[in-house]
Each structure stands twice: as C-alpha cells, then as structure tokens.
Amino acid sequence: MSPRALEILKRLIAFDTVSSEPNMALIEYVRELLASKGIESLIVKDETGKKANLFASTGPRDVPGVLLSGHTDVVPAAGQAWTMPPFQATLRDGRIYGRGTCDMKGFIALAIDAMLNAADMPLMRPLQLALSHDEEIGCVGVRRLLDVLHLAPVRPFLCVVGEPTLMQFAVGHKGKASYRTxxxxxxxxxxxxxxxxxxxxxxxxxxAELRKSQKQIEQQGARDEGYDIPYSTLHIGRIDGGKALNIVPNLCTMEFEFRNLPGDNPDLLLEQLRERAEVLVREARQLSGVADIEIEVMNEYPALETHPSVEAVRMLHAFAEPGTQHIKVSYGTEGGLFAGRLNVPVVVCGPGSIEQAHKPDEFIDESQMDAGERFLQSLLGSLKQ
Structure with missing residues (x-):
C-alpha cells in the first residue's frame, strides 16, 4: 500500500462518522483532496444539511466509465470492548485497527488514491467515485445521490461497490425489507x-404465522445454492408490549425483517401476511370489537443479481488475482440500488473480511490493502488511452 493511501486511511478513521453523527468533515476533507488535483466534486446533502454524499469524476465526460462506490458511515464503537482507540488507526503485526478499517474506509482510501493517480493520466474512460452516508441504517443516504445520477446523460458501464469480500467478486446479494407491526x-x-x-x-x-411462512419458504420456495443460506429468511428481532402484569395489554409492537433472494418479491410476502393478519383480527373481534394488526414498512433495499457473463464483469477478471471466484453474499449493500436506479452492472469487491466488520478491534490486513491497491491499479490501467 502506498504511503499516501495509508495516510488517507488514517485521516478517514479519525473522523467519527457513526451513522448518528454528521459526516460533513470527512466529505470536505475528500473534496479538498480531490480538488488539489483539479477534480471537482458534486455534494448532495440530506435534508438537515449535516450529512452528504459525494460524487466525483476524472477523465472524459462523454463516455461511460467505472464507478467506485463506498459508504462513509460506520457502526458505533460505544459499548464494545475495544482494546485500542477506535477512531485512531493502529498498525500492529501486519494489521490496521480502527472502526471502519474493514467496513469500509480501507476501500475508500484506495479509491481516493486511485482517483488522485487517475487525474495525472490520459484516460479513454472516466474513473468515478461515489461516497454515501447512512448505509448502515438501511442504505438511506445514497438514494438522494442516485436521484441526481439517474438524470446524467452518460452513466457508468460498471460499478464496483467496495464492501469487504476478501477481493472476491460478489455478483449477488439478498435484498432486505424491515417491518414494524x-x-x-x-x-x-x-x-x-x-x-x-x-x-x-x-x-x-x-x-406463529410468520414462522409458518418461514417454513413454507424453506420447503417450497426458491433456492440458490450460491448463498450460505440458500433461501429467503424471515427474522423477528424486537417485541415490546404490556404496562403491568395485572393489566391486559392493549398494544404490542414487534419488528421483523425479510431477507430475500433476487427472485422473491417482498411486496408479495407483505400482501400474504396482511391477509393472514386480517383473518386473525376477524377472529379476535368475535371476542371484542377492539382488535387490529397494522404492518408498516420501515425500510427496504433490493437484492443484487449480476450475471457473470456480462462484458464489464468479464473485464474485471483480467485484473483478478489467482483464486478469485464469483460469490454471493447474504448481507446487503447499496449495489442493488445502483443496479436498479442506473441500470448498470454491479460487482461487490473490496479488501478485508466481513468477519471483522462491526466488531471491537475491527481491523484489515495490510496484505488485503495491498491486494486492493493492485486491483485498482490494474483497473485504472485499463482506462488509459
């Protein structure tokens, strides 16, 4: 990893960009860094003005390019048993520790460094950078940026989302819809x-109806053996109800999620669940006229499915190291949103392992940063005239 990329990573880690906090200081740092090489940035703020997305491009403007995408927010470190400062990069035994090193400021540092290198090169296709906010709380922030990029006359021909995959090519991931009942x-x-x-x-x-639905999905639903869990899943994560033991409760709230394979439709599941809920309500109202079940959608983002034979994906194999494979992952990314909104092939590929994400003493191996840097150098080389 180049000294400049390491210095950028150190600076990125030092910004506390937990999703509940502003990210403007980080965005301004990146904007100024890119501006030092003559690269202009488009800043798309949220409704509060305290958070923003960034889009930048270097190279020709009239041809499709390669878009490198990453989210700037991180999960909280508070309450975790860290043994070193979470917002200070610590180099030890071939690893770089700090919140976001793996997920996903390591990739962002490499992408920024690649943009700075690209500014000094004659390119036949542009290299582009997209940084978002609030990915960790449901891919919220990037949607405003995509509303803008969707209107651009020229769109990318490939998007690389740099989530940690150990530099494997993830061509599919599940979607997610979360509900409050x-x-x-x-x-x-x-x-x-x-x-x-x-x-x-x-x-x-x-x-009980949700659990019946899960059993039906497992036994009769679509399957894709490319995933660790090869079917769509329902998960109940929170429930709250009752005021006192001697009071019959009049309200119980619960939250559940549906992580769906690309072929499964969350809207269809929701329709079925509402029908089952109506049956339960009709039965309950026979006892008392006061009964209701209301299901609201809290958040959702789509699944991703990119066919490995797509030309842009096949091109990446020229830069892949031995042993690189096509994989599918059960967690979600912004990739499905980029694919759907911009109609662009998306590959999720970045340094580090998801096993290290969201944990105390989060780290990324320096060898992974080196591999990511080689990959982006080769990718950039393919864009040169």
Whole structure:
C-alpha cells in the first residue's frame, strides 16, 4: 500500500462518522483532496444539511466509465470492548485497527488514491467515485445521490461497490425489507382477561404465522445454492408490549425483517401476511370489537443479481488475482440500488473480511490493502488511452 493511501486511511478513521453523527468533515476533507488535483466534486446533502454524499469524476465526460462506490458511515464503537482507540488507526503485526478499517474506509482510501493517480493520466474512460452516508441504517443516504445520477446523460458501464469480500467478486446479494407491526387489543383488569383481546396474545398468533411462512419458504420456495443460506429468511428481532402484569395489554409492537433472494418479491410476502393478519383480527373481534394488526414498512433495499457473463464483469477478471471466484453474499449493500436506479452492472469487491466488520478491534490486513491497491491499479490501467 502506498504511503499516501495509508495516510488517507488514517485521516478517514479519525473522523467519527457513526451513522448518528454528521459526516460533513470527512466529505470536505475528500473534496479538498480531490480538488488539489483539479477534480471537482458534486455534494448532495440530506435534508438537515449535516450529512452528504459525494460524487466525483476524472477523465472524459462523454463516455461511460467505472464507478467506485463506498459508504462513509460506520457502526458505533460505544459499548464494545475495544482494546485500542477506535477512531485512531493502529498498525500492529501486519494489521490496521480502527472502526471502519474493514467496513469500509480501507476501500475508500484506495479509491481516493486511485482517483488522485487517475487525474495525472490520459484516460479513454472516466474513473468515478461515489461516497454515501447512512448505509448502515438501511442504505438511506445514497438514494438522494442516485436521484441526481439517474438524470446524467452518460452513466457508468460498471460499478464496483467496495464492501469487504476478501477481493472476491460478489455478483449477488439478498435484498432486505424491515417491518414494524402494531397489534392492538383492549385494555382491561387482568381478572377479566378472558373478556378482552390481549395484544400480546394477538402478536404471538401473528408471530406463529410468520414462522409458518418461514417454513413454507424453506420447503417450497426458491433456492440458490450460491448463498450460505440458500433461501429467503424471515427474522423477528424486537417485541415490546404490556404496562403491568395485572393489566391486559392493549398494544404490542414487534419488528421483523425479510431477507430475500433476487427472485422473491417482498411486496408479495407483505400482501400474504396482511391477509393472514386480517383473518386473525376477524377472529379476535368475535371476542371484542377492539382488535387490529397494522404492518408498516420501515425500510427496504433490493437484492443484487449480476450475471457473470456480462462484458464489464468479464473485464474485471483480467485484473483478478489467482483464486478469485464469483460469490454471493447474504448481507446487503447499496449495489442493488445502483443496479436498479442506473441500470448498470454491479460487482461487490473490496479488501478485508466481513468477519471483522462491526466488531471491537475491527481491523484489515495490510496484505488485503495491498491486494486492493493492485486491483485498482490494474483497473485504472485499463482506462488509459
């Protein structure tokens, strides 16, 4: 890894860009760094003005280029058992420690360094950089940037999302839809419980329906053996209800998610679940007229499926190191949004392992940074005249 790339990574780690915090200081640092080489940046802020996306391009403007994409936000370090400062890069035993080293400021540092190198080269295709905010809380921020890029007269012919894949080519990932459910009943004294609709009981009946749906998906649904878990999954993560033991609860809320294979439609699942919920509500209302189940969509992002035979993907193999494979991952990225909004082939490929992400003492191996740098150098070389 070049000294400049390492210095950029150190600076990036020093910015506390936990999703709950602003990222403007980091964005301004990157903008100024690119401007030092004459590269202009487009800044797309959120509604508060405290967070922003960045888009930059160097090279010809009238032909499609390669877009390098990364998110600037990180998950919190507070409450984790770190043994070294999370927002200070620490080099030790061939590793670089710090929050975001792996997910995914390591790649961003390499991408910025590649942009600075590209500014000094005659290119036949542009190299582009997209940095987003709030990816960790549902790929929220990048959507505003895509609304702008969608209107551009020339779009990229390839997007590389640099999430940690150990430099393997991830050509598919699952989508995700998260839901909040409000189960409503009738408040009463617990001695009269049989006469009232218990919202927690209603929620438990709905949970049973969710588990039935999961079994049906496992046994009868689509499968893709390219994934560690080869089918779509339903997961209930939070539930809250009741005020006191001697009060029949009138409200129980729960949150669940659906991680879907590219071929499975979350909207269809939601329609089926609402139909099942209506059956439960009709039954509950026979006891009391006060009963309801409301399901709201909290957030969703699409799955990604890029065919390995696409020309842009085949081109990447010229730069791949021995042992590089096509893989599919169960976690989500912004890749599905780029593919859908810009109609561009997307490959998820970056240094580091997802096994190190979101953990205390997060790190990336220097050897992975070296591999990522070689990959981007080769990619940049293919864009030269």
């Amino acid at each position: 409000f189960c409503r009943g009738q408040e009463a004294h617990s001695s009269l419980a049989p006469r009232a609709v218990n919202a927690i009981h209603l929620a438990s009946d709905f949970i």
